Amino acid sequence: MTQGFDREWQLDELLDAASQGKIGPALSALLGGDFALTDQAGKTLWGQPSPEARREALILELEPVGYLLSSSASPAALSAARQLMLSLLRAEVRFKMASTLHLESVAEDFESLKREHARLSESEARYKALSGELEARVKKQVGELEERQQMLYEAEKLASVGQLAAGMAHEINNPLGFVRSNLTTFEKYLGKFAELKTHPGSLADGWQALDLDFILEDGIDLLHDSAKGMERIARIVADLKAFSNVDRASQEYADLNNCLREAVSMVEAQMPPGIHFRFDLLPLPGFVCLPGHINQLFFNVIRNAVLAIADSGRPGEVKISSEADETGIHIRIHDTGVGMTAEQIGHAFEPFYTTRPVGSGVGLGLATARNVVQAHSGRISLDSQPDVGTTVSLFFPTPP
Amino acid sequence: MPESDAQHLTFKLVYYGPAQSGKTTNLLRLHDLLAPELKGEVMTMETKDDRTLFFDLLPLGFRAPSGLLIKFRLFTVPGQVAHDGTRKAVLSRADGVVFVADADRAQETNNGESFQSLAANCARVGLDFEHLPMVVQFNKCDLPSAVPEAEIRERWSAAPWPLVFAIALTGQGVETSFELLIRTVYRNFCQKLKLQSEHGLSEDAFVAGALGMNA
Ligand SMILES: Nc1nc2c(ncn2[C@@H]2O[C@H](COP(=O)(O)OP(=O)(O)OP(=O)(O)O)[C@@H](O)[C@H]2O)c(=O)[nH]1
Numbered sequence: 001m002t003q004g005f006d007r008e009w010q011l012d013e014l015l016d017a018a019s020q021g022k023i024g025p026a027l028s029a030l031l032g033g034d035f036a037l038t039d040q041a042g043k044t045l046w047g048q049p050s051p052e053a054r055r056e057a058l059i060l061e062l063e064p065v066g067y068l069l070s071s072s073a074s075p076a077a078l079s080a081a082r083q084l085m086l087s088l089l090r091a092e093v094r095f096k097m098a099s100t101l102h103l104e105s106v107a108e109d110f111e112s113l114k115r116e117h118a119r120l121s122e123s124e125a126r127y128k129a130l131s132g133e134l135e136a137r138v139k140k141q142v143g144e145l146e147e148r149q150q151m152l153y154e155a156e157k158l159a160s161v162g163q164l165a166a167g168m169a170h171e172i173n174n175p176l177g178f179v180r181s182n183l184t185t186f187e188k189y190l191g192k193f194a195e196l197k198t199h200p201g202s203l204a205d206g207w208q209a210l211d212l213d214f215i216l217e218d219g220i221d222l223l224h225d226s227a228k229g230m231e232r233i234a235r236i237v238a239d240l241k242a243f244s245n246v247d248r249a250s251q252e253y254a255d256l257n258n259c260l261r262e263a264v265s266m267v268e269a270q271m272p273p274g275i276h277f278r279f280d281l282l283p284l285p286g287f288v289c290l291p292g293h294i295n296q297l298f299f300n301v302i303r304n305a306v307l308a309i310a311d312s313g314r315p316g317e318v319k320i321s322s323e324a325d326e327t328g329i330h331i332r333i334h335d336t337g338v339g340m341t342a343e344q345i346g347h348a349f350e351p352f353y354t355t356r357p358v359g360s361g362v363g364l365g366l367a368t369a370r371n372v373v374q375a376h377s378g379r380i381s382l383d384s385q386p387d388v389g390t391t392v393s394l395f396f397p398t399p400p
Numbered sequence: 401m402p403e404s405d406a407q408h409l410t411f412k413l414v415y416y417g418p419a420q421s422g423k424t425t426n427l428l429r430l431h432d433l434l435a436p437e438l439k440g441e442v443m444t445m446e447t448k449d450d451r452t453l454f455f456d457l458l459p460l461g462f463r464a465p466s467g468l469l470i471k472f473r474l475f476t477v478p479g480q481v482a483h484d485g486t487r488k489a490v491l492s493r494a495d496g497v498v499f500v501a502d503a504d505r506a507q508e509t510n511n512g513e514s515f516q517s518l519a520a521n522c523a524r525v526g527l528d529f530e531h532l533p534m535v536v537q538f539n540k541c542d543l544p545s546a547v548p549e550a551e552i553r554e555r556w557s558a559a560p561w562p563l564v565f566a567i568a569l570t571g572q573g574v575e576t577s578f579e580l581l582i583r584t585v586y587r588n589f590c591q592k593l594k595l596q597s598e599h600g601l602s603e604d605a606f607v608a609g610a611l612g613m614n615a
Pocket residue numbers: 417418419420421422423424425426450451452453476477478479480539540541542543566567568569570
């Protein structure tokens with residue numbers, strides 16, 4: 001026997017002891033004193049069935065669920081009592097079936113909710129796995145991109161070192177050339193002095209005839225000149241050494257103002273005429289950085305500024321300012337050069353983007369600059385107007 | 401499996417189908433049309449605007465030569481989509497199903513969804529849908545918008561279930577649907593319940609007893 005709503009309900013389920021206690025006396029009184037109620041098997045539920053009692057079956061569906069018994073009631077009265085009892089039981093069975101079914105269906109609905117929930121959690125788990133996978137893939141791609149950018153950066157570094165080397169060679173060749181020619185001339189001058197030994201006449205006559213006054217004076221000038229040339233070479237070599245920190249990839253405290261000055265002196269060495277620098281450098285706190293990379297960054301940005309002025313065909317100025325506040329270090333490099341259009345600004349940080357003729361630069365300047373800035377958790381932004389100039393703003397956060 | 405003890409055998413038969421397809425009407429017509437030895441009243445549970453909220457129940461019964469009382473309890477499910485939990489509870493323990501589809505062309509989707517839900521709910525309540533005795537009735541064939549019989553037959557040609565075309569409103573096809581179902585039920589349970597061997601019931605006698613005709 002199942003406990004489902006559709007089981008065949010027993011009389012004692014439909015009419016519990018409390019209800020029997022209420023209905024029994026009432027029916028007993030109505031039926032003239034004698035009344036009993038039994039279930040379908042004859043078991044007494046209420047009253048005392050007498051052996052000679054009249055019996056009426058209580059049929060709800062097909063078979064009796066119980067019997068009414070009375071020895072005192074007339075057949076009509078007993079039949080009326082049966083009708084009364086049946087309508088009571090029908091109401092009861094409807095209520096019982098409906099409420100049991102309701103419970104079953106609520107349980108069913110709950111089961112479906114649980115199934116739905118399980119289905120959702122499963123799809124959520126699948127989604128989570130997928131997103132984890134995606135994240136890993138993105139990470140890998142980002143890693144690859146970073147690697148590629150690093151390679152580009154190295155390429156740019158080599159290229160700018162190459163450019164720098166070419167510029168330096170020119171710079172060194174120049175003094176080297178005149179020192180060499182000075183020394184050749186000086187050698188000739190010493191020959192003149194040697195002639196004095198064999199010159200006829202007095203020493204003073206010879207001195208006069210050989211114009212040794214001039215040669216002495218010019219010879220000293222030549223030596224001074226050469227010494228200056230040597231000094232210039234020495235300075236260039238010293239600058240180059242400071243700059244070649246590029247490959248020392250360890251962090252150091254640096255004063256960014258010094259880095260700016262160093263970069264400027266590198267750019268100045270190969271600067272076209274008509275361009276001058278203005279500095280507005282306020283004291284900065286020490287900044288933990290990779291000085292070689294920072295030098296490279298400043299060099300790129302300042303060289304761009306100089307080239308922008310050169311491109312404009314006018315004299316111009318590069319203004320470099322720096323200041324610090326509680327959040328970090330602000331550096332601005334402003335030029336009065338050709339400026340950039342909005343479209344050019346949009347592309348400016350892309351590797352290989354250049355506004356210059358092919359061959360004069362590999363176009364990695366700003367892309368490299370940004371890599372360096374980002375490596376120092378900083379920000380770089382461009383503000384520019386065609387024919388007016390460009391401002392590159394750099395920000396490096398300092399720990400509080 | 402039907403409920404049984406020494407004197408009783410009760411088959412639970414369920415009328416399943418989309419809302420308003422005519423399940424309750426089937427039961428009411430059967431009550432009028434059939435005359436078995438025992439026939440109860442139709443208990444229609446809580447209908448609101450003619451929509452079944454819980455179920456309807458029609459009890460029928462007859463006595464086998466062996467003295468065994470064979471009872472059929474015909475239930476309808478509420479067709480409205482919202483009552484799926486109730487539908488499932490009513491469907492559980494069913495020994496056979498009449499699927500009452502609505503022949504109206506506009507109801508094709510509802511028929512399909514209801515049939516899907518029948519298959520799904522069978523699985524949920526532990527009934528073997530593949531082997532469940534079942535008849536598919538297309539009701540409301542009187543409607544001008546009804547899908548033509550030939551088209552329905554064509555579409556259901558691969559299905560294993562008997563098809564009945566009905567107009568429950570007039571009683572047409574209602575008895576046939578019930579008869580075809582209990583024939584399948586008989587074949588399904590004859591062996592297991594020893595209907596022939598122990599209770600002296602042939603298929604025709606079983607049908608005659610249920611419908612109330614002389615065998
Ligand atoms: N035209 C036509 N209408 C019918 C037919 N059978 C039933 N109807 C009508 O369809 C409507 C729904 O019938 P019901 O028997 O209550 O439908 P049901 O399947 O029990 O509906 P739910 O209890 O809501 O699931 C009623 O208005 C019926 O009169 C038929 O054969 N033809």
